Amino acid sequence: MSSQIDFFWRLPTHGCSSSVRNPDLSRGDWVPLKEGNQAPGLYEGVSDGTTYIDHVAQIAKAAEISGFHGGLIPSFPMTDDPWVISSHLARETKTFRFMIAFQPGFINPVETARLTASLQRATGGRALFNIITGGGGPSQLWWGDSFAHDDRYGRTTEFLDILKGVWKDGPFSYDGRFYSVEGGTLPPALAATDLPEIYFSGSSDAALASASKHADFYLTWLEPFEQLKAKFAAVKEKTDALGRRIKCSIRVDLIARPTEEEAWADAKAGFEATAHKRSDSFRQASDSVGAARQAAFKASDAKHYDDLIIGPNLWTGFSLLRGGPALGIVGSYEQCAERLDELIALGADGFILAGTPHLEEAYRVGEEVLPLVRGRQASLSIAAE
Amino acid sequence: MTEFYWQLPTGGDNRSGAFDQLSRNTRPTPNATIRDLRRNQFNNFDYLSQIARAAEMAGFDGLSIPYDAEGESAWIVAGAIAREVRRPKLVIDFSPGLGSAVYAAKQAVTFQRYSGNRLGWALASNADGAARRALGDFVNDADLAARLEEFLTVSKGVASQADFTFKGRFFEVLNGGFGGPLSGLDLPEITLSGDSDEALILSAKHADVHVFALGTYDLEDRVATLKAQAAEHSRTVRIAVKARVFTHDDAARARLDAERASFSEDADTLAGDFAGVASELARLGADRFILFAPNSLETAYRIGEHVLPLVRQSQRQAA
Numbered sequence: 279m280s281s282q283i284d285f286f287w288r289l290p291t292h293g294c295s296s297s298v299r300n301p302d303l304s305r306g307d308w309v310p311l312k313e314g315n316q317a318p319g320l321y322e323g324v325s326d327g328t329t330y331i332d333h334v335a336q337i338a339k340a341a342e343i344s345g346f347h348g349g350l351i352p353s354f355p356m357t358d359d360p361w362v363i364s365s366h367l368a369r370e371t372k373t374f375r376f377m378i379a380f381q382p383g384f385i386n387p388v389e390t391a392r393l394t395a396s397l398q399r400a401t402g403g404r405a406l407f408n409i410i411t412g413g414g415g416p417s418q419l420w421w422g423d424s425f426a427h428d429d430r431y432g433r434t435t436e437f438l439d440i441l442k443g444v445w446k447d448g449p450f451s452y453d454g455r456f457y458s459v460e461g462g463t464l465p466p467a468l469a470a471t472d473l474p475e476i477y478f479s480g481s482s483d484a485a486l487a488s489a490s491k492h493a494d495f496y497l498t499w500l501e502p503f504e505q506l507k508a509k510f511a512a513v514k515e516k517t518d519a520l521g522r523r524i525k526c527s528i529r530v531d532l533i534a535r536p537t538e539e540e541a542w543a544d545a546k547a548g549f550e551a552t553a554h555k556r557s558d559s560f561r562q563a564s565d566s567v568g569a570a571r572q573a574a575f576k577a578s579d580a581k582h583y584d585d586l587i588i589g590p591n592l593w594t595g596f597s598l599l600r601g602g603p604a605l606g607i608v609g610s611y612e613q614c615a616e617r618l619d620e621l622i623a624l625g626a627d628g629f630i631l632a633g634t635p636h637l638e639e640a641y642r643v644g645e646e647v648l649p650l651v652r653g654r655q656a657s658l659s660i661a662a663e
Numbered sequence: 664m665t666e667f668y669w670q671l672p673t674g675g676d677n678r679s680g681a682f683d684q685l686s687r688n689t690r691p692t693p694n695a696t697i698r699d700l701r702r703n704q705f706n707n708f709d710y711l712s713q714i715a716r717a718a719e720m721a722g723f724d725g726l727s728i729p730y731d732a733e734g735e736s737a738w739i740v741a742g743a744i745a746r747e748v749r750r751p752k753l754v755i756d757f758s759p760g761l762g763s764a765v766y767a768a769k770q771a772v773t774f775q776r777y778s779g780n781r782l783g784w785a786l787a788s789n790a791d792g793a794a795r796r797a798l799g800d801f802v803n804d805a806d807l808a809a810r811l812e813e814f815l816t817v818s819k820g821v822a823s824q825a826d827f828t829f830k831g832r833f834f835e836v837l838n839g840g841f842g843g844p845l846s847g848l849d850l851p852e853i854t855l856s857g858d859s860d861e862a863l864i865l866s867a868k869h870a871d872v873h874v875f876a877l878g879t880y881d882l883e884d885r886v887a888t889l890k891a892q893a894a895e896h897s898r899t900v901r902i903a904v905k906a907r908v909f910t911h912d913d914a915a916r917a918r919l920d921a922e923r924a925s926f927s928e929d930a931d932t933l934a935g936d937f938a939g940v941a942s943e944l945a946r947l948g949a950d951r952f953i954l955f956a957p958n959s960l961e962t963a964y965r966i967g968e969h970v971l972p973l974v975r976q977s978q979r980q981a982a
């Protein structure tokens with residue numbers, strides 16, 4: 279197993295703000311068109327003809343040129359769709375890898391194999407997945423999916439059995455609880471492409487069972503470090519027992535600045551700018567174990583931004599600034615790199631980072647933080663302490 | 664005005680096989696005395712993109728992106744060319760049986776947002792049960808039409824209404840519907856096909872465009888039947904005719920090309936000189952022609968340069 283660390287960035291799929299200090303969206307058409315807005319913009323009183331994909335393209339190019347392997351492309355009811363984004367950007371990026379967040383229930387596995395293999399051909403092998411299994415509640419039914427939590431994971435496992443089988447062992451037949459196929463194959467040119475790497479998200483026991491069978495990377499939001507260490511150990515043990523290897527990756531937002539003081543000042547400004555419309559995107563009806571852990575930080579109850587500091591450079595207020603998990607890293611460039619090194623020491627093999635605004639922060643983090651990450655070298659010295 | 668669509672060879676044409684061999688390194692350099700820098704750089708997507716640009720520059724109104732069991736995913740092809748080809752409509756073959764109708768609508772809406780409402784869906788499921796089962800689709804023949812109707816109800820419902828709820832035999836959704844900038848977009852234009860009575864009944868109710876293959880038995884009668892049925896639903900359905908074309912300034916050479924490609928006897932083949940093909944298209948009088956050829960790139964240019972101007976000039980004169 280390589281000891282190198284894989285860094286991805288994130289593509290925002292429902293707009294982006296131009297500053298973490300003032301998190302109102304201004305990039306994309308989730309807000310009314312006004313002067314200064316981006317993609318679409320207003321030029322001489324009319325829309326300039328750009329669309330949100332033009333902005334997403336800018337971020338993807340910034341990420342690939344500043345050293346990220348690619349980006350996670352989330353999928354929620356209010357977002358644009360990751361397959362469409364990936365195919366649109368296939369031919370105008372060079373090394374950017376498209377990590378499609380996908381719920382296996384939504385397209386059948388044979389069709390998904392064809393879509394993905396074609397995307398491999400369109401991109402020169404740059405497609406991969408974040409397999410998600412949905413958070414239940416009203417949004418699951420919004421999507422038209424009425425399966426219960428553990429059934430959804432059962433379906434995810436069958437889906438990946440078939441996707442891989444059709445792709446690499448066709449003609450492939452399978453008779454499952456959720457899916458069946460008789461003699462499924464891909465045409466030779468498509469079957470010759472590599473299977474996409476599989477990142478897999480989910481914190482429940484059902485999730486770990488499915489991930490250990492199929493995932494290349496187990497992906498989690500940032501949680502308190504000791505809790506994460508135990509989680510990674512459990513995943514790796516479960517996977518070892520099946521004679522497979524799995525790596526672990528952490529999806530985390532950063533506010534990285536030249537000094538710690540500036541970083542906290544920006545967290546504070548963002549906290550205060552959103553005070554008038556406090557809502558915590560993670561405290562909604564859901565059957566997700568991972569989301570419950572984020573909601574337990576109760577970020578929206580805080581009166582002051584510093585009520586939400588739970589450790590060195592660790593802040594649980596990110597869910598107030600944007601939809602997404604609560605816990606993230608706030609600090610100087612050096613401190614951000616140190617926290618990442620600690621996470622590597624406790625078992626992380628990769629990260630999906632993000633910051634607001636996604637475009638400029640891709641450059642900043644790529645230029646200022648990644649060069650300071652010592653990775654496994656640091657792990658040795660941290661272990662020795 | 665008659666619309667002209669060019670059909671992309673998603674399953675490859677005479678040339679794309681060579682592209683793929685280059686990409687897979689399966690073929691020795693064609694001539695070892697020549698230094699060859701192409702290896703691993705190209706595959707069929709590069710060729711498809713060039714044909715799409717050719718069709719745009721040659722004046723076609725749209726691209727038809729077919730399902731081919733031996734070919735690429737039409738969705739991915741459409742996405743991959745959408746930012747390179749800015750004017751033509753992009754109509755993809757799409758089976759309503761391979762996933763959720765809500766998810767398909769979501770993908771379509773994103774596509775419409777990025778492409779300026781240029782996506783169309785040519786909806787069809789494979790008519791052969793065994794072929795469907797190989798795609799993981801176990802629906803009975805008898806249920807195909809009902810499923811298609813449910814697919815349309817749900818995909819249109821969530822794209823055009825807030826708080827949309829539906830529970831059918833194949834699809835369900837509770838309090839669904841797209842909001843914010845994902846709402847209010849044009850739904851993909853719906854193309855259906857087939858010449859059976861059932862196909863025409865379905866089209867009369869649901870299709871924006873109905874495609875017949877050139878050479879369809881009793882074409883005029885089928886068209887008249889469909890139009891009458893659509894009128895009963897107070898609808899109009901535009902008629903498309905799909906044809907394989909060989910054309911040349913010399914009609915004999917066009918026929919020779921068709922023979923060489925072993926298509927001269929096929930009912931859907933049209934072979935003739937430029938004026939002959941133009942007048943045959945005018946005689947057929949469809950609202951849309953979907954044309955294709957085994958030499959896709961060259962023929963797109965030939966038709967765009969020599970045939971479309973004749974058709975369009977004569978239509979302008981008539982108008």
Ligand SMILES: Cc1cc2nc3c(=O)[nH]c(=O)nc-3n(C[C@H](O)[C@H](O)[C@H](O)COP(=O)(O)O)c2cc1C
Nearest residue numbers: 352353379410412413479480481482485566567568
């Ligand atoms: C890193 C990460 C990314 C996720 N991205 C998405 C997403 O894009 N769309 C989505 O609906 N859910 C997403 N989820 C949530 C999962 O679908 C799922 O709700 C959650 O992991 C529930 O599983 P659990 O009960 O096993 O924790 C994500 C979860 C994680 C950890």
